[in-house]
Amino acid sequence: MVHADSQDPRAAGHQTETHGWDAELVPDERGRTARPEPDCPVEVALAAISGRWTTLVLRELMHGERTFSELRAALPTLSAKILTERLHELTARGLAHREQVNAFPPRVGYRLTAAGLALRPLLICLYETGAALSRSRAGTPAPPR
Amino acid sequence: MVHADSQDPRAAGHQTETHGWDAELVPDERGRTARPEPDCPVEVALAAISGRWTTLVLRELMHGERTFSELRAALPTLSAKILTERLHELTARGLAHREQVNAFPPRVGYRLTAAGLALRPLLICLYETGAALSRSRAGTPAPPR
DNA sequence: CAGTATCCCTGTTGATACTG
DNA sequence: CAGTATCAACAGGGATACTG
Numbered sequence: 001m002v003h004a005d006s007q008d009p010r011a012a013g014h015q016t017e018t019h020g021w022d023a024e025l026v027p028d029e030r031g032r033t034a035r036p037e038p039d040c041p042v043e044v045a046l047a048a049i050s051g052r053w054t055t056l057v058l059r060e061l062m063h064g065e066r067t068f069s070e071l072r073a074a075l076p077t078l079s080a081k082i083l084t085e086r087l088h089e090l091t092a093r094g095l096a097h098r099e100q101v102n103a104f105p106p107r108v109g110y111r112l113t114a115a116g117l118a119l120r121p122l123l124i125c126l127y128e129t130g131a132a133l134s135r136s137r138a139g140t141p142a143p144p145r
Numbered sequence: 146m147v148h149a150d151s152q153d154p155r156a157a158g159h160q161t162e163t164h165g166w167d168a169e170l171v172p173d174e175r176g177r178t179a180r181p182e183p184d185c186p187v188e189v190a191l192a193a194i195s196g197r198w199t200t201l202v203l204r205e206l207m208h209g210e211r212t213f214s215e216l217r218a219a220l221p222t223l224s225a226k227i228l229t230e231r232l233h234e235l236t237a238r239g240l241a242h243r244e245q246v247n248a249f250p251p252r253v254g255y256r257l258t259a260a261g262l263a264l265r266p267l268l269i270c271l272y273e274t275g276a277a278l279s280r281s282r283a284g285t286p287a288p289p290r
Numbered sequence: 291c292a293g294t295a296t297c298c299c300t301g302t303t304g305a306t307a308c309t310g
Numbered sequence: 311c312a313g314t315a316t317c318a319a320c321a322g323g324g325a326t327a328c329t330g
Contacts, residue, residue, distance in 0.1 A: 024269060025207055031272060033201070035222050041275030042200050042268065048278060052323070055187050056178070062170055068292050077180050079324060084293060094282050105291050115281045118274065123187065124169065125270040127176060129263065130186030133193060136260045137239050197303070213312050224304060229313060250311055 053078050057086050058119060065111040193264060198223050202231050203264060210256040
């Protein structure tokens, strides 16, 4: 899907020496920011997956609806505080939806909304890119700081 | 490109109700982590673009080689300290390369390596995903915290 | 079960000033 | 030009304990 494993920089294709904007990388005005503006699409996407554990919670929810304790079981070392925080963020951003189940014992289910499912290609792209980086330098020099 | 506008979650397609792993989302063992492991491909990719300003510095370098002051001019509100820090991180990770130019005045140029150019599809994916999110909820509820 | 409430600690950022 | 040094301020994360 993604051409990330070419060895020759030039063969990778897209680098230009012009000082103009690259239409594929920066298709419109919102991408030409001189600062990290919250409404830049890149910042919007980063905000959606920001925070430790968020991508893992998203991965779990990509598989279908999950209850609070199913999520805790899948991610045992994630504290209740942070899980709650992440689920609140996701619901506040309209990426997930909370559903009360009136049963005994009472349960709460979380499922992704259509907008949340839109993050799926991004997670796949992150995985592919990370795998390509690991391949291109099997021994990473060092984790900075 | 991204199917984010379907109203029915079921119709959006990929969500399965199985508790097994999704081969497209989690192709191999490294993606089945129960914690944010540094060697999970997703974490590797996130680490590569982590830090405020990093995606903007990458955007500039995607256009070709840039000197320290060209970068400062393109991103005027980015302090020298942080720019230096970002450039060090990128070079330490093998994503960028530093080149001394013996001239007068002496200059230093930075350009992306092949590994750095491999981040291009990710930046594009971030942009597209963010744009799709902005479209699907024109008025984002609220920036959490 | 599904959360809240505190406290503390650490990393990251940014402003400012200085240097080879 | 291309950085480094220092410091102050803050936000995020985790441990622990408690609740409707």
